[in-house]
Amino acid sequence: MSEALDRTLAALADPHRRRAVDLxxxxxxxxxxxxxxxxxxxxxxxxxxxxxxxxxxxxxSHPEFDARVRVYRLRPGPMAELKAWLEAAEEHWVDQLSALKAHVESKAR
Incomplete structure (x- = not known):
């Protein structure tokens, strides 16, 4: 797992930060x-x-009219990396569960 993904997961561990991301x-x-x-x-x-x-x-970012105001927006990169990691993990578990199912079914015969 990359350091960037570690930082993303650590940031999203807090419920307030997850809600801020939702907003x-x-x-x-x-x-x-x-x-x-x-x-x-x-x-x-x-x-x-x-x-x-x-x-x-x-x-x-700061609007031109007032440098004291801070406007926040999401950056797509970290979430895309997290999504790719989750898809790979899901693929692994689907493969594992399919193999288990095949094994159980072969023993049941």
């Missing part, structure tokens, strides 16, 4: 909007957003 799937959002939606204080939301940024899951 960001809908559209980019301001940090304050995310905090309000999740019922978190600004400092708590800041810590969660820092973890999501460090994992590469989100990126931050």
């Amino acid at each position: 960001l799937r809908e559209r980019p959002r301001r940090a304050g909007e995310l905090a309000e939606s999740l019922g978190l204080t600004a400092p708590a939301m800041s810590r969660h957003l820092r973890a999501l940024r460090q994992s590469g899951l989100v990126e931050e």
